[in-house]
Amino acid sequence: MDLSTETLLEMQRRMLRIRYFDERASKMVKRGHIPGTVHTSIGQEAQVVGACMALGDNDFMSGNHRSHGHPIGKGSPLGPLMAELVGKADGVCGGKGGSLHLADFNVGSLGESGIVGSSIPIATGAALSSKVLGNGKVALAFFGDGAANQGCLYESMNLAGAWGLPVVFLCENNQYALSTPAHTVTSGVIADRAAGFGMPGVRVEDGQDVLAVYEAVRAAVERARSGEGPSLVEVVTYRFNEHSEGLRLGVDYRDKDEKEAWLERDPIVIFRRWLAEHGHATEEQLDALDAEVRAEVDESVAFTDASPFPDPSRAFADLYTEPFGPTHAEHGPGPLIGAQK
Amino acid sequence: MTVMSYLGAIGAAQREAMQADERVVIIGEDVEANVYGTTGGSGKSRAASGDFLEMFGANRIRNTPISEEVIVGACAGAAMTGLRPIVDLSYSSFLYMAMDQFVNQVAKNRYMFGGQASMPVVFRSAMFYGLNTGAHHSDRPYPMFMNVPGLKVVVPASPADAKGLLRTAVDSDDPVLIFEACMLWGTKEDVPEEEYHTPFGVARTVREGSDVTIVAISSAVPEAVKAADELAEQGISAEVLDPRTLVPLDVEAIVSSVQRTGRLVVADPAHRTCSAAAEISAIVAEEAFSSLTAPIVRVTTPDTQIPFSPALEKQLYPNRYSIADAVRRVTGEAFATPAGIATSAPR
Numbered sequence: 001m002d003l004s005t006e007t008l009l010e011m012q013r014r015m016l017r018i019r020y021f022d023e024r025a026s027k028m029v030k031r032g033h034i035p036g037t038v039h040t041s042i043g044q045e046a047q048v049v050g051a052c053m054a055l056g057d058n059d060f061m062s063g064n065h066r067s068h069g070h071p072i073g074k075g076s077p078l079g080p081l082m083a084e085l086v087g088k089a090d091g092v093c094g095g096k097g098g099s100l101h102l103a104d105f106n107v108g109s110l111g112e113s114g115i116v117g118s119s120i121p122i123a124t125g126a127a128l129s130s131k132v133l134g135n136g137k138v139a140l141a142f143f144g145d146g147a148a149n150q151g152c153l154y155e156s157m158n159l160a161g162a163w164g165l166p167v168v169f170l171c172e173n174n175q176y177a178l179s180t181p182a183h184t185v186t187s188g189v190i191a192d193r194a195a196g197f198g199m200p201g202v203r204v205e206d207g208q209d210v211l212a213v214y215e216a217v218r219a220a221v222e223r224a225r226s227g228e229g230p231s232l233v234e235v236v237t238y239r240f241n242e243h244s245e246g247l248r249l250g251v252d253y254r255d256k257d258e259k260e261a262w263l264e265r266d267p268i269v270i271f272r273r274w275l276a277e278h279g280h281a282t283e284e285q286l287d288a289l290d291a292e293v294r295a296e297v298d299e300s301v302a303f304t305d306a307s308p309f310p311d312p313s314r315a316f317a318d319l320y321t322e323p324f325g326p327t328h329a330e331h332g333p334g335p336l337i338g339a340q341k
Numbered sequence: 342m343t344v345m346s347y348l349g350a351i352g353a354a355q356r357e358a359m360q361a362d363e364r365v366v367i368i369g370e371d372v373e374a375n376v377y378g379t380t381g382g383s384g385k386s387r388a389a390s391g392d393f394l395e396m397f398g399a400n401r402i403r404n405t406p407i408s409e410e411v412i413v414g415a416c417a418g419a420a421m422t423g424l425r426p427i428v429d430l431s432y433s434s435f436l437y438m439a440m441d442q443f444v445n446q447v448a449k450n451r452y453m454f455g456g457q458a459s460m461p462v463v464f465r466s467a468m469f470y471g472l473n474t475g476a477h478h479s480d481r482p483y484p485m486f487m488n489v490p491g492l493k494v495v496v497p498a499s500p501a502d503a504k505g506l507l508r509t510a511v512d513s514d515d516p517v518l519i520f521e522a523c524m525l526w527g528t529k530e531d532v533p534e535e536e537y538h539t540p541f542g543v544a545r546t547v548r549e550g551s552d553v554t555i556v557a558i559s560s561a562v563p564e565a566v567k568a569a570d571e572l573a574e575q576g577i578s579a580e581v582l583d584p585r586t587l588v589p590l591d592v593e594a595i596v597s598s599v600q601r602t603g604r605l606v607v608a609d610p611a612h613r614t615c616s617a618a619a620e621i622s623a624i625v626a627e628e629a630f631s632s633l634t635a636p637i638v639r640v641t642t643p644d645t646q647i648p649f650s651p652a653l654e655k656q657l658y659p660n661r662y663s664i665a666d667a668v669r670r671v672t673g674e675a676f677a678t679p680a681g682i683a684t685s686a687p688r
Contacts (some may be wrong), residue, residue, distance in 0.1 A: 095456030103454040113446075119446070121413070122417060125414060125415035128417040128424070137422075163403070320451075
């Protein structure tokens with residue numbers, strides 16, 4: 001592969017950013033600093049970053065409830081993302097979205113979705129506008145093995161195939177839809193379903209290998225950009241944490257041996273070793289990179305702490321592009337202020 | 342001015358919008374062949390290769406598969422990234438197939454993402470009620486969408502409004518759902534040939550009056566006018582207001598009319614419970630209670646499904662008779678209902 005050392009280190013940097021951001025977010029959920037819960041991408045960093053790095057800066061992307069990795073992988077700054085998780089005014093969505101609905105249009109992130117599968121048509125539509133406007137942009141839809149059984153995926157694949165849209169359907173197969181093993185609810189192999197739509201379907205068996213993911217997605221992106229239409233890429237990976245942070249199901253739905261075997265295959269450890277072995281960085285340099293990212297996550301928390309909570313009137317903003325409809329004044333200050341802590 | 346049908350006016354607005362802005366595209370089932378008469382040059386052609394396809398090309402006039410969920414979602418995604426789609430969903434009942442996309446993506450994305458997204462997309466659909474199409478094609482679902490903040494809901498009742506409201510819809514940076522009544526397709530009137538935009542949130546006073554306000558929606562508007570004509574002969578002066586857009590709603594026009602007349606009848610072809618009529622009645626009760634000299638009366642389609650047989654269906658929608666009866670109830674001059682003519686259904 002023709003990747004520069006700089007690009008390779010950027011891959012590691014982005015994987016570390018996801019890891020340390022999500023580790024911090026997990027702690028903040030448990031301490032009540034983040035209201036509600038979050039779904040971490042810990043363990044899936046190679047799958048996320050390999051796909052995001054295969055896209056150009058101006059390309060589009062949509063995601064799902066396992067949401068932080070996607071904008072981070074696409075290059076979004078951490079401060080506004082962390083502030084969004086806490087519901088602060090300087091959050092990337094002004095505190096309106098939260099963990100489940102992150103979006104950073106500055107990096108082509110068109111939004112994560114709390115509804116499984118629901119954002120796949122959005123990425124398909126972004127590819128449609130690229131095609132109609134002829135601007136050469138590609139769109140990528142992230143979705144999980146759970147969403148692979150939603151009808152809107154197949155409506156999207158059919159439309160994209162029929163119209164030759166520049167879109168990549170990226171299935172993050174972490175093998176469990178919450179507690180349900182994918183193989184118990186999925187007929188056949190997800191990647192094989194592409195054949196029915198006349199598009200390539202690729203299965204990356206080792207989704208812990210960032211370069212393997214990158215290679216497969218880059219081929220799909222190049223195909224899309226050159227006007228040859230959509231592709232489906234299925235990446236087999238594993239989430240190291242529970243479905244969501246703080247969730248205690250009281251059932252062991254994942255086999256102990258299986259889990260231990262996957263935990264051994266930490267994508268960040270694997271790639272760090274590869275970078276050192278191939279002479280792209282010394283151990284000291286990799287340690288320094290690690291420390292830089294840890295500091296960046298600390299800064300994102302400081303940024304969050306320094307940001308105020310949004311004014312209650314913001315609950316009525318951004319519904320429409322022009323002012324009409326409910327206003328704070330009409331609803332009266334009583335119940336709103338009463339709800340504030 | 343030129344005489345245009347309701348359907349022809351929609352076609353004219355689509356043509357103007359396509360010519361005015363290259364980002365406008367028309368996407369939907371059967372739009373290439375101009376099956377519904379709104380993608381032809383004259384609004385009448387039924388050529389296999391419609392006029393719009395020749396005028397604007399296959400890149401901007403796109404036949405879709407029958408896949409409402411991705412049609413709606415993809416047009417939302419396209420609107421977020423630079424296009425201004427007009428989506429033809431043909432029958433209004435088909436919107437349910439895409440409910441997740443309407444409610445969770447189209448309506449919420451701008452809000453959830455803190456204003457990063459704009460959603461300049463128009464969803465047109467036709468309500469085939471009153472035409473013996475049975476329960477699956479006869480819905481009037483606009484009140485369901487009034488309940489979803491973030492959407493604009495438009496119900497044109499005349500050719501001139503069908504044209505002007507559609508132009509405003511295409512220029513809106515927010516998602517607009519237009520519900521067209523097939524019963525009005527053939528309605529003809531003088532329509533300005535030049536381009537014009539009818540503003541949202543501004544009701545049209547169809548007929549002035551002083552004894553009662555009739556707020557009428559969609560196909561109930563011409564029926565309310567006929568009722569007002571009949572009532573005038575009986576000495577009752579009825580004002581007929583057409584809100585034209587339900588979101589945003591011209592509350593001021595409705596309230597100030599009721600403050601003058603002291604009485605309100607709302608005629609709405611939607612089902613009674615949580616109808617547009619219910620919302621308008623509630624607003625007037627809140628805002629103009631002291632002006633009311635009689636209880637508000639809603640004339641709606643009763644809460645039953647739409648049957649196929651003309652003998653069963655025809656009686657269900659607000660018509661000149663049921664509207665006039667309702668007016669006589671609120672004016673205290675009740676007349677006997679002529680035998681065999683249905684009035685608003687019992688509660």
